[in-house]
Amino acid sequence: MEISDHQSNIQIIKDFSSNLISAFSADMFSLAMGLMLLAETGMSLSFGLxxxxxxxxxxxxxxxxxxxxxxxxxxxxxxxSILIRLIALVGYALTIGYFHGVGKIIPTVLFLIINYIVQSVMTTGYNAAIHELVNEKHIQKLSSLTQSATSFANIFSPIVATSFYALLGFRTFIAFSIAANALTLVILLSMKFHYQPVAQIHSDNESSQWTLFKDGLHYISSNRFLRYVMSGGVFLNLMISALNIGMPFMVVHQLHAGDLSLGILNSLYASGVLIGNLVIAMLPPIKRLTRILTSAFMLVGVTLLMFGFVVIPGLGVKTLRVVGGLILCISGISLAFLNTPMGIYIQKTVPTDLLGRVSSTVMSINMASTPIGIIIFTVIFQVWPSWLNFTASGAILIGFTLVLSRLMYREERREPMGANQPIEENR
Structure with missing residues (x-):
């Protein structure tokens, strides 16, 4: 059954609302949880769990x-998945009071494990279900607005959470998260999924689990363009860790510019991601993907390099806030033009019966590179000057982009990207 434009627009409104409520409540709850654990345990690990x-x-x-x-x-x-999260939230609310001090980490870790399993299932499930919610013309709009909802939550949820935490207490945030997830469930139940015929998969044992997963790996290994972009995403996450680790260290501890400066820079960075996704939502369907991705890769490298010159010791706080904030805003816009078009590409080219496995693999590999980058740059920032680390990371990313762009352009010319179609499972 063909999904009409009107149906697609209705689904987009519902999906955007659902993601905004879910992301906003999750970010607030996560920050409140960190504040609670910090007060109870006094450990900096509270925000790193x-x-x-x-x-x-x-x-x-x-x-x-x-x-x-x-x-x-x-x-x-x-x-x-949402029902499991609701049960976990209620269980957490009922049990957290029985633990004290460092002991509160125990129920928190158990809840986080359940929560992130649910989140992983839901993220992968939504990615695989986009074709069931909207027609192909609206995939770009849905994907960009979904990312916009997350960016909006990243900007404003910390402000709301920190403002009300002292007044309301942690239990109020748990209750708010339960209510938000219940509302998300209601919205989800009202959405219509137009199921499409795909190859039937039957699996009842662990060996077939590996066989099914291997089908997804086989698709990725056979798609050079996807492999190139995945490599770029992994390398980008490693390099961008310089910003995640180095910016707070540089701004607060070396430049002594204060928490306000750090908050301004973080907000402008997140605002850039929001602006980028809103622009993508208004653009016509993206056709020259390689040009957009390579330009965005290059711009992230340039902004990372330029930020190194802005944080050279001796420059004023106003310069840091204005010029540094502008650079980070541009960097955020560039990241939006990397992440969202890549997601759209996967939606439009990967066979529908492999979307879950491919999306899960791409997401997990990219996510796994982040802690590695954090460990590397935690060491590097203790050894070399911070401004030099930023400029060197930017220069390395620019050099990597020059090599990657040649490979991507060559592959795009060799094999034009086609639409996704179900394929036979490899046995």
């Missing part, structure tokens, strides 16, 4: 989650 648990869950769930999403109808899977 998510960065440790999320990549581990993503890697461990790489095979079963991708297979699960491709083997089952997506709406029931998403509904069950």
């Amino acid at each position: 998510s960065m440790i648990i999320m990549p581990l869950v993503s890697l461990l769930g790489l095979m079963p989650i991708g297979n699960l999403v491709d083997r089952h109808r997506h709406k029931p899977l998403l509904v069950i």
Whole structure:
């Protein structure tokens, strides 16, 4: 059944609302949880639990989650996932009071494991279900607006959470998260999924789990363009860790510019991502993907290099906030033109019966490179001057982009990108 433009627009409104509510409540709850643990334990690890648990869950769930999403109808899977999260939230609310001090980490870790398993299933499930929600003309708009909702939450949820945490307390944030997930469930139940015929997959044992997962790997290995872009994403995550680790260290501890300056820079960076996704939503369908991706890669490298010159010791706080903020805003826009078009490319080219496995693999591999980059740059920033680390990282990323762009242009000329069609499973 063909999905009409009107139906697609209705689905986009519902999906955007659902993602905005979900992302906003999740970000606020995560920050409130960190503040609660910091007050109870006094450990800086309180804000780092998510960065440790999320990549581990993503890697461990790489095979079963991708297979699960491709083997089952997506709406029931998403509904069950939200219900599990609601049960976990209620259980967490009922048990957290029985633990004190460092002991509060125990129920928190258990909840985070369940939460990130659910989140991984839902993210992969939504990615695989986009063709069931909108027609192909609206995929770009849906993907960009979904990312816009996440960016909006990243900008404003910390402001709301920190403003109300002292007044309301942590239990209020749990209650708010339960209500937000319940509302998200209601919206999801109202959405219509237009299921498309795909190859039937039957699997009842662990060996076939590996066989199914291998089909996704085979598709990735046979698609050179996808491999090139995945390599670019992994390398970008490694280099951008210089910003994630180095900016707070440089701004607060070396330049002594204060938390306000750091907040301004972070907000402008997130605003850039939001602006970029809103622009993509208004653009006509992207056709020259390689040109957009390579230009965005290059611009991220240039902005990273330029930021190094802005944070040279001796420059004023106003210069840091204005010039540095502008550079980071441009960097955020560039990241939007990397992440969203790549997601659109996967939606339009990967066979529908492999979307879950391919999306899960791409997401997990990219996510796994982040903690590696954090470890590397944590060491590097203790050894060399911070401004030099930024400029060197930018220069390395520019050099990598020059090589990557040649490979991508050559592959695009060799084999034009086609539409996604179901394929026979490799046995």
